[in-house]
Amino acid sequence: MSRISQPWPPVEVEPATVHPEAPKQGSHLGIHFGECFGCGDEIEAGLHLHSTVGEGTTVYSKFTVTSAHQGAPGLAHGGLLACAFDEALGSTVGNLLRRPAVTGKLETDFLRPVPVGSTLYIATKLDGIAGRKIYVSADGRLDAEDGPVAVRARALFVRVEFEHFSTHGDPEALQKLAAAHEKAKRAREWDINP
Numbered sequence: 539m540s541r542i543s544q545p546w547p548p549v550e551v552e553p554a555t556v557h558p559e560a561p562k563q564g565s566h567l568g569i570h571f572g573e574c575f576g577c578g579d580e581i582e583a584g585l586h587l588h589s590t591v592g593e594g595t596t597v598y599s600k601f602t603v604t605s606a607h608q609g610a611p612g613l614a615h616g617g618l619l620a621c622a623f624d625e626a627l628g629s630t631v632g633n634l635l636r637r638p639a640v641t642g643k644l645e646t647d648f649l650r651p652v653p654v655g656s657t658l659y660i661a662t663k664l665d666g667i668a669g670r671k672i673y674v675s676a677d678g679r680l681d682a683e684d685g686p687v688a689v690r691a692r693a694l695f696v697r698v699e700f701e702h703f704s705t706h707g708d709p710e711a712l713q714k715l716a717a718a719h720e721k722a723k724r725a726r727e728w729d730i731n732p
């Protein structure tokens with residue numbers, strides 16, 4: 539029996555269409571911001587989540603729980619697991635649709651404890667779009683792609699304009715992102731940041 543009672547998606551949606559210039563199946567999705575707690579390589583205690591594009595509207599992500607992520611001794615903190623899903627879901631939305639969007643709502647079901655040292659295999663898929671609202675969900679399996687499901691998540695992302703980040707965010711960090719984007723473009727790497 540599902541632990542989430544509401545139907546999903548909760549409203550009528552159009553199927554999500556992958557942007558024609560989105561990274562293709564098998565592509566590894568790079569770090570979108572070095573200081574991102576979810577994926578960045580500049581945050582030692584961060585989650586260092588890695589993602590690869592799968593078939594259709596699916597993205598596969600991996601995250602290994604370290605002692606920096608504990609709640610109870612030896613077990614992952616639920617909030618950090620939610621963070622991993624926010625990152626995996628957000629990365630799926632941003633990379634496959636190539637439009638900026640932010641998390642409006644994120645719900646999680648924690649089905650099994652996730653010990654330090656284990657790796658969560660997160661499979662995310664776009665479930666549909668209604669106007670600016672993007673529905674997306676994921677399963678996180680323990681230690682293998684076909685391992686037992688430990689965490690499930692569903693989220694609503696809301697499409698925003700770039701001004702969302704320039705108005706509310708850190709201009710210096712945005713400049714750093716723009717510089718990284720330019721560098722990636724010069725190197726002919728695929729990059730999503732505007």
Ligand SMILES: CCCCCCCC/C=C\CCCCCCCC(=O)SCCNC(=O)CCNC(=O)[C@H](O)C(C)(C)COP(=O)(O)OP(=O)(O)OC[C@H]1O[C@@H](n2cnc3c(N)ncnc32)[C@H](O)[C@@H]1OP(=O)(O)O
Nearest residue numbers: 570624625628629632633638640641642643696703730731
């Ligand atoms: C530097 C540029 C980068 C560009 C992108 C590159 C992508 C890179 C690739 C990958 C990266 C991604 C990896 C990151 C992953 C982590 C993501 C995060 O953690 S994001 C941070 C946490 N989230 C926030 O801080 C949002 C804070 N909230 C807001 O700013 C607003 O509330 C916002 C934008 C969500 C909505 O505000 P409104 O004024 O624009 O729009 P309204 O009308 O309120 O909502 C639009 C629709 O959504 C529904 N809605 C909004 N929130 C809802 C909720 N909580 N529950 C249900 N419905 C909700 C509303 O009912 C409305 O629906 P109706 O169109 O009328 O049908």
